[in-house]
Amino acid sequence: MATVFLPYALRKYADGAEQVQVPAKTLRELVDNLEAAYPGTREHLVEDDRLKPGLAAIVGHVATRRGLLQKLEPDTEVHFITAISGG
Amino acid sequence: MVATYETKSDYKVIGNSPIRHDGVDKVTGRAIYGGDVKAPGLIWGDVLRSPHAHARIKSIDTSAAEAMDGVFAVLTHADFPQADDLTIDAGEGTVNLRRGQSNVMADQKVHYKGHVVAAVAAVDRNTAQVAAQSIKVEYEVLPAISDVDAAMAEGAPQILEGLVGDHLGENVENTNVARVFRHEFGNVDDAFANSDLVIERTVSMSMVHQGYIEPHNATAIWGQDDNLTVWSSTQGSFGVRSQVAGLLHHPESKIKVNYVEIGGGFGGKTVVYLAPIAALLSRKSGGRPVKLVMDRSAVFEATGPAPGGKIRMKIGVNKDGKIQAADTDLILEAGGFPGSAVGAAAICVFACYNLPVSRITGYDVLVNKPKSAAYRAPGSPQASFAIETVIDEICDELGFDKIQFRLDNAAHEGTRRGDGVQFIRVGLEECLVAAKESDHWNTPLGDAPAGKARGRGIASAYWMNGGGKSTCDLMLQDDGTVMLNEGSADIGGTRTSIAMQAAEVLGIPVEDFHPSIPDTDTIGFTGVTGGSRTTYTTGLAAYNAAQKLVVELKSRVADLWETEASNVEFADGTFTANGDSIGIQELAGKLDPTGGPATSTSSVNLAEAGNAYGVQICDLEIDLATGKTDVIRYTAVQDVGKAVHPQYAEGQIQGGVVQGLGWALNEEYFITDDGAMANRSFLDYRMPTSLDMPMIDTIMVEVPNPLHPYGVRGIGEVPICPPLSAAAQAAKEAIGKPFYELPVKPGRILEALND
Numbered sequence: 001m002a003t004v005f006l007p008y009a010l011r012k013y014a015d016g017a018e019q020v021q022v023p024a025k026t027l028r029e030l031v032d033n034l035e036a037a038y039p040g041t042r043e044h045l046v047e048d049d050r051l052k053p054g055l056a057a058i059v060g061h062v063a064t065r066r067g068l069l070q071k072l073e074p075d076t077e078v079h080f081i082t083a084i085s086g087g
Numbered sequence: 088m089v090a091t092y093e094t095k096s097d098y099k100v101i102g103n104s105p106i107r108h109d110g111v112d113k114v115t116g117r118a119i120y121g122g123d124v125k126a127p128g129l130i131w132g133d134v135l136r137s138p139h140a141h142a143r144i145k146s147i148d149t150s151a152a153e154a155m156d157g158v159f160a161v162l163t164h165a166d167f168p169q170a171d172d173l174t175i176d177a178g179e180g181t182v183n184l185r186r187g188q189s190n191v192m193a194d195q196k197v198h199y200k201g202h203v204v205a206a207v208a209a210v211d212r213n214t215a216q217v218a219a220q221s222i223k224v225e226y227e228v229l230p231a232i233s234d235v236d237a238a239m240a241e242g243a244p245q246i247l248e249g250l251v252g253d254h255l256g257e258n259v260e261n262t263n264v265a266r267v268f269r270h271e272f273g274n275v276d277d278a279f280a281n282s283d284l285v286i287e288r289t290v291s292m293s294m295v296h297q298g299y300i301e302p303h304n305a306t307a308i309w310g311q312d313d314n315l316t317v318w319s320s321t322q323g324s325f326g327v328r329s330q331v332a333g334l335l336h337h338p339e340s341k342i343k344v345n346y347v348e349i350g351g352g353f354g355g356k357t358v359v360y361l362a363p364i365a366a367l368l369s370r371k372s373g374g375r376p377v378k379l380v381m382d383r384s385a386v387f388e389a390t391g392p393a394p395g396g397k398i399r400m401k402i403g404v405n406k407d408g409k410i411q412a413a414d415t416d417l418i419l420e421a422g423g424f425p426g427s428a429v430g431a432a433a434i435c436v437f438a439c440y441n442l443p444v445s446r447i448t449g450y451d452v453l454v455n456k457p458k459s460a461a462y463r464a465p466g467s468p469q470a471s472f473a474i475e476t477v478i479d480e481i482c483d484e485l486g487f488d489k490i491q492f493r494l495d496n497a498a499h500e501g502t503r504r505g506d507g508v509q510f511i512r513v514g515l516e517e518c519l520v521a522a523k524e525s526d527h528w529n530t531p532l533g534d535a536p537a538g539k540a541r542g543r544g545i546a547s548a549y550w551m552n553g554g555g556k557s558t559c560d561l562m563l564q565d566d567g568t569v570m571l572n573e574g575s576a577d578i579g580g581t582r583t584s585i586a587m588q589a590a591e592v593l594g595i596p597v598e599d600f601h602p603s604i605p606d607t608d609t610i611g612f613t614g615v616t617g618g619s620r621t622t623y624t625t626g627l628a629a630y631n632a633a634q635k636l637v638v639e640l641k642s643r644v645a646d647l648w649e650t651e652a653s654n655v656e657f658a659d660g661t662f663t664a665n666g667d668s669i670g671i672q673e674l675a676g677k678l679d680p681t682g683g684p685a686t687s688t689s690s691v692n693l694a695e696a697g698n699a700y701g702v703q704i705c706d707l708e709i710d711l712a713t714g715k716t717d718v719i720r721y722t723a724v725q726d727v728g729k730a731v732h733p734q735y736a737e738g739q740i741q742g743g744v745v746q747g748l749g750w751a752l753n754e755e756y757f758i759t760d761d762g763a764m765a766n767r768s769f770l771d772y773r774m775p776t777s778l779d780m781p782m783i784d785t786i787m788v789e790v791p792n793p794l795h796p797y798g799v800r801g802i803g804e805v806p807i808c809p810p811l812s813a814a815a816q817a818a819k820e821a822i823g824k825p826f827y828e829l830p831v832k833p834g835r836i837l838e839a840l841n842d
Contacts, residue, residue: 005507008269009256018272044256053174054181061511062694062794065554081506082268082430083181 002030003077006041013038027057028068030078045080056083094729094791094798099659100591101797104734107583108602109348118348121304121320126376129306130159132361132368133215133379135205135222136389137197140231140455140762141246144195144224147205151221157210158218160371162364164194168336175333186247186424188334190458191363197226198246198423199457200763201388203360208368208377231455231762235396235418238263238452246453247424265425266451270433270506273444278412282403286480290473292811292829293755294395294420297462298746298774301350302386306378307365315342315369319362322352322576323615324607330359335366346604349576353746354461355391357615387767391460392756394420394427396452398473404481410496413442413505417470418450422458427451431551432466435808436474437505438549439515439700440496447505455762461617463743464550464804468750468811471548472829475812479544480825489545490523493702498549514726514790515547515700521786522702527722532706535821540709541719542820547702548808552801553618554693558611559628561589561636563685567672569595571602574613575625579803580735581616587731588626588797592633593671594660611690619801622731623792624693630796631689640674643681647674697792697800701725703744703809707817711840714833716752716818722784723809728792728800740806741783747810749775752830 001021006014014020014037022037024030035042045052049068056063057070058079064070072078112118149161170184188194193202205222209215232238232246245261252259254267279285305319315337321327324344332339349356361379368377381390396419403411415436421427429449437445482489497516503509522528522545535541560572571586582602590597604610613625637657644662645652655664660671669677678685706720723740730736753773757765766772791798815826824839 008271009253012256058508061509063554065556065692065694077509079506079508081434081508 001075002072004030004034005077005079007044007080010041010044013040024072026068026072027059027064027070027078030072031068054083056081092793092796094796098591100587100597101729101731102733104732105583105587105597107580108586108600109577109582113348120301120350121306121318121347122301122380124306124318124347124378126306126308129376129378130208130210130372131212131215131379132206132208132365132377133212133219134203134364135219135224136385137193137200137202137204139197139226139228140200141229142197142226143229144193144197144204145227146225148223149205151223152207152218155214155218155221157214158207159375160208160368162206162367162371164188164192166367166371167192170334182330182333184333187330190424191334191360196248199389199455201385201457202423203364203389206364206368208372208375232263233454233456233758233762235420235452235454238454246455250425263453264450265421265453267448269446269448271446272503272507275412275414275444275446278444279401279403282411283406284481284484285401285403286477286484287399287401288477288480288827289397289399290476290827291397292395292469292472294392294456294459295750295754295756296387296392296772297351297353297355299351299353299355302381302383303356303360303390304378304380305361305365306376307362307369308376309366309370309374311374313341315366317342317344317362317366318347319344319359320347320349320356322349322356322578322617324576325574325612326357326615327359327362328607331362331366334363343606343608345606346576349578352578353463354465354617357617358391358460360390383769384767387772388764389457391458393462393465394422394459395756396420396469398469400473400477402477402481404485406485408487408492408495410440410442412444413437413440414446415473416448416450418452419466419469420454420456420459421451422454422456424458425451425453427459428461428466430466432470434504434506434551435467435549436470439493439498439547441498441502445505456756456758463746463807467548467550467805468747468808471546471808472811472815475546475809476815476827479812479816490519490528493547494519510698512790512793513698513700514788517788517790518700518702518724518726519547521788522704522724525704525722525724525786527704527720527784535708538711540711540821542707542817544705544707544813544816544820545702546809546812546816547700548805550619550699550801550805550808552623552695552697552699552804553620554624554695555614555620556690556692557613557625557628558688558690559585559625559632560610560688561632561686563636563675565676567595567675568599568601569593571600571629572605572610573602573625573629574604574610575621576616577604578616579739580732581621581625584622584731584735585626585629589629589633592630592637595671599672611688619699619804623697623795623799623801624691626731626799627693627795628689628691631691632687635687635689636685639685639687640671643678643685644669644674646681647677694794697728697794699726699800699802699805701805701809703813705810705813705817707814707821709818709821709836714836716831716833716836718748718781718814720781722786723806724786724788725802725806726788726790726800727802728795729789729798730787731797731799733787736787736802737785739803740785743803743806744783744810745775745780747807748780748814750829751811751814753832755830
């Protein structure tokens with residue numbers, strides 16, 4: 001079961017919850033199951049079957065570069081944040 | 088799953104400071120920069136820029152330019168392919184195609200003074216300039232919006248017409264605020280109510296420029312076969328390729344970007360300005376090579392500085408020295424189009440502290456200034472100034488030691504950043520301890536001479552560092568040397584720091600490596616040199632390529648010695664098996680019968696470069712009659728993970744500090760009432776020089792990054808962050824007046840003294 005830290009703008013779909021538990025073995029499955037449990041979330045996260053441009057997923061402690069293909073360890077945590085590049 | 092490494096300490100190459108491979112070419116003037124590029128039949132391009140900060144383009148008359156002798160092509164936005172309102176991943180972050188095109192060349196409106204309106208290609212540079220200036224543009228001048236307050240005011244004219252803002256997930260029309268977002272964890276208001284002391288301040292800072300010496304340039308040839316060749320000063324050739332392809336609707340496979348040396352970038356050369364114009368001018372000129380070079384005024388007025396803005400910061404603390412809550416509004420200037428560094432600022436703002444609850448609200452605000460771009464740790468210097476200003480006041484108010492308070496509240500492994508992400512191993516506490524034990528911190532400030540005052544400031548800061556895609560190829564030569572191809576633009580000596588990581592694996596002296604940076608057709612995709620990612624990411628590609636080469640060579644040795652590869656051992660540059668041994672460089676000349684040349688390649692796509700922390704101490708002396716400031720002593724402490732090339736690492740830290748001190752004490756976009764930048768030359772835009780600075784002492788703390796085999800962390804960005812607050816707090820201590828506005832320039836100091 002993954003713990004999803006919901007972006008603030010998506011908390012309205014989950015009665016204001018900061019975190020929700022979602023069963024998933026991959027990030028793709030997580031997004032699908034999140035949408036099933038909290039309709040409306042998917043369009044904020046995915047576009048054309050990939051993470052939306054400018055969005056990064058943090059799995060565990062670090063940003064994944066595998067997008068929706070990212071496998072999830074049991075009891076991992078997932079964050080969706082703005083993708084950042086540096087100077 | 089992310090690979091983690093056990094690091095060792097007995098290196099033979101890592102940790103030394105060999106002479107850089109490109110050093111001789113650079114100090115003798117042989118290195119080829121963008122401005123040096125020549126091609127047979129080269130013609131010159133020039134652009135016409137808007138004299139207004141905000142105006143509607145009513146008409147453009149190019150007839151005089153077109154009729155001029157020696158003019159080959161005239162370009163306006165109408166010559167660009169129709170762009171969709173679509174955001175694409177352009178290799179180095181995202182680009183909205185329609186807005187990106189409009190930033191390169193104005194469409195219907197100009198959003199800042201210096202915005203390109205038209206371009207010309209002509210037989211020589213002078214003719215191109217005269218022709219460009221002959222183009223007549225009729226404008227409807229609109230009120231210029233120069234700061235975030237004016238942009239967010241009720242009834243403010245909308246800069247980007249049609250913009251629909253995303254405000255906490257809701258669509259908002261007729262706004263200059265492109266995005267409002269929030270990170271919130273816990274009940275902040277309750278925590279403030281239960282705090283013994285709550286301090287709330289609003290600070291502001293000006294837009295500043297990276298100030299690289301080399302101006303932007305581009306040369307392009309649009310071939311008869313539609314293959315486009317580009318040379319451009321850039322931090323990433325592949326980023327140029329991706330952006331040009333997106334903005335011109337041209338296949339990436341038909342664009343080749345050649346590497347040229349770069350005279351500074353600091354984040355500002357991750358965006359294309361001239362390359363698409365050079366390309367279209369070349370196409371309209373029948374495929375002639377077209378070259379454009381900006382002048383300094385254009386660099387200031389129309390490239391990508393760091394955003395100014397304002398930040399409200401509120402922190403609650405108990406008398407036991409523990410922070411209870413923090414809340415901030417980060418309001419940063421995007422410039423003429425959306426996309427400031429406010430997202431990164433939000434990640435960094437609370438990252439030095441272990442906070443039980445926090446709230447961060449970010450605002451991306453359009454103003455009539457150039458579209459901001461990355462500048463060394465984008466967003467973090469502004470954020471650091473805000474939080475460290477309030478932390479300093481808390482320590483003053485409650486009598487806390489300024490380092491011990493930070494230690495008592497320091498982020499560490501397991502701490503969550505303000506965006507909720509949890510840290511792995513980080514080295515902030517080690518940096519604070521090193522600062523506490525430093526000679527600087529333990530040496531009294533000393534009495535100021537008559538007519539002067541002295542103060543000491545301290546500040547900490549954070550940058551997350553980047554990862555991304557990189558490629559490295561190795562080719563072992565018959566003479567035992569190694570040709571190394573890598574795709575990262577070499578700004579700070581990375582040819583050498585990358586080669587050193589392969590040299591450590593192979594046991595070959597780094598002087599026997601010949602690093603090259605080929606064009607985009609010749610090396611695998613490699614991201615921009617930025618985000619403090621290059622030594623980490625491209626270095627790891629070199630490490631992996633070297634490991635693969637060792638595996639290949641083991642099989643060659645086994646072939647030579649007629650044994651199994653599993654019997655062959657490799658250590659310290661020597662292969663051994665069954666009592667025989669051979670050095671890798673000797674082996675190189677004996678490979679022909681085993682299959683010929685031995686090569687390897689590795690591409691990586693890494694998560695991030697490990698978090699970086701810096702703590703800095705600034706001693707400032709102020710002339711009480713003139714307000715002039717002199718930095719009299721400065722120490723920068725930083726967790727570098729592992730300094731691959733300590734001299735370069737130290738140079739990165741020192742350079743970052745000096746740029747940060749310029750931001751703190753002198754630099755600003757001085758904007759007139761009509762939205763123009765008044766100080767658009769290096770004479771008037773006062774950056775610190777070596778004559779202004781003392782020796783910047785560095786203390787490099789090495790807390791290995793578990794994501795890299797040598798423990799490397801990114802280095803180049805975090806050192807620019809603490810100086811803003813460290814210098815401001817030093818000024819406060821010197822004259823007893825706080826500074827909430829940057830820069831702390833002489834006039835502002837005199838105002839404070841007379842207040």
